Amino acid sequence: MSTVEHSGAGSGALVGPGGGSTRDPVRTVVRGIGELLITAGLVVLLFVVYEVYVTDIMSAAKQRDATAVLDQQWEQSTPEAERERTENYNRPEGEGIAKMYIPAFGADYAFTILQGTTEKTLEIGPGRYLDSGEPGAPGNFAVAGHRVGKGAPFNDIDLLASCDAIVVETRFSWFVYRVLPKRDEVDSWATTKGADPRCAGTGPLGGEYSGVVGQQIVAPSDGSVILPVPGRVDLRPDKGEEVALMTLTTCHPRFSDRERLIVHAVMVKQWAKNPDRPGETPPELKETS
Template sequence: MTGKHHVDADVDVDDRGPDTSGSAIRSLGARDRPDSGGRARGRADSGGRADSGGLALARGLGEVLLTCGVVLLLFIGYEVWVSNLFADRKQAQAREQLTTAWQRGQDPLKGEDRMNLPIGKQVVLPAGQGFANLYIPAFGKDFARTVVQGTSDRDLDAGPGHYVSSQLPGQLGNFALAGHRVGKGQPFLNLDKLRPGDKIVVQTAANWYVYAVLGSRPAYLAAGGIADPAKREAAEVAALAALDSQGVRGREIVSPEAVHVIAPVPNHPLATPARALLTLTTCHPKYSADQRLIVHAQLSRAAPRSGSSLPRELPGGTI
């Protein structure tokens, strides 16, 4: 959530003509052979030094690349595994603190998450404080995250963070959350796997809220019958991107500056909301922050919390 000999042998020819004198031959031999050998050794030494320098350069470059590779692996290891360990610890603390508060009859939201509460009603919460739990059955039966207030780096290290300018669960408007895609707990690692109609469940001190991902579910189901993988994928993407009656898509990919996706009516900042929505945002693609992956869902039903009973959308749920 990456840089860039061929050696010719000299041949000495003596053109002074033949010499029958042994002394001359001996003299030539005594005089020229050492010189010729010296020149040959000089050339060999020069080539050796060139080869040695090339090997040293290659060896040095290899060591630099190896070091860079090790550093990169360590960085990835930290981002993906070590940061997850720290984030999991912070998430566990947030969840424990919220559970304790609820057991003591304390509601961080002060009951302001009532259905159809007029837009604009906000509750002042300390940054990083947990106030709700998030369940996404499509991510597995064990997926549960405590939602904290705020979207700073520090807040998101503890779990999915609530955009403080957006609405609360169940309220008219848009309850918007941000979460890491890879590393630091990676709560929204598989956000791209959500399909039209998939349920997202939010638990507060008083209520359960069940949201359904927008998009055309019939079109998505029909796409599953397309044999060609490329065409099937294109049809599924189109089904998720289908606009509803208020011009809101189930899924979209936008630039980081596209803040209008968390407006009370996503992408229509001047529109008056008439329903409760949920928006999840994360980085896109994985291992990059170039863009944002956005999923929108609509509140389909709500139920008051009753003891340890769970909504039927969760494993073992009955209410």
């Protein structure tokens, strides 16, 4: 802001021969630049507050609504549906299809996974790539999510360690995925984490999947990471030969979309829900850190 200059003594103003005030053009320019920088800084600060905090609040409300709708759909059961217990993932863009839990992030980490990955959908929560596999099925169930702002469901997925559980709940089942070994763990897996009973079924994948590891960084244009065999654009295995994978994708590094952070996990267990025990949950949900 500009200041009013007085001609009286002690005011700090310059006094000319005739007693009138004069302006130092250099000081005026410097003051103007300073004011512009302060204003720009405030604008940037407000934008960051909006992106990181305000959008989180807005997304949390939308996520609660999506979860409530999904719960209502699951509760509206028919005798035929209960008898056949078949899942329905053929939902419109933006509707919930499943729930995701990552116990290592705490008992309160839970998000409804939506159908699709449009910007509008990802403002509500993590979204399933439409061309990817389905929860618990052979293939690659791929899910995208924001890392900063808009609920930031994948803010900390870089902290996931090999063997960490990713639990997916559907209407009739619980599917337990575990993060695959990271690249520097593959060679020593059998004598290190591979000896941990919790990691059963989570070792390095062989054959066509030998290049798939727990975490990688790729370019935003690399869509091969969500293929049935990640990274293999030349390969489409028969359904009976596909491994049941889950892939999480998000921007990298934080506050940037220059690259993509990828986490690959393999399904190790399926727990069918018992209609006589509606509150029963798989033991993996208790693996909180």
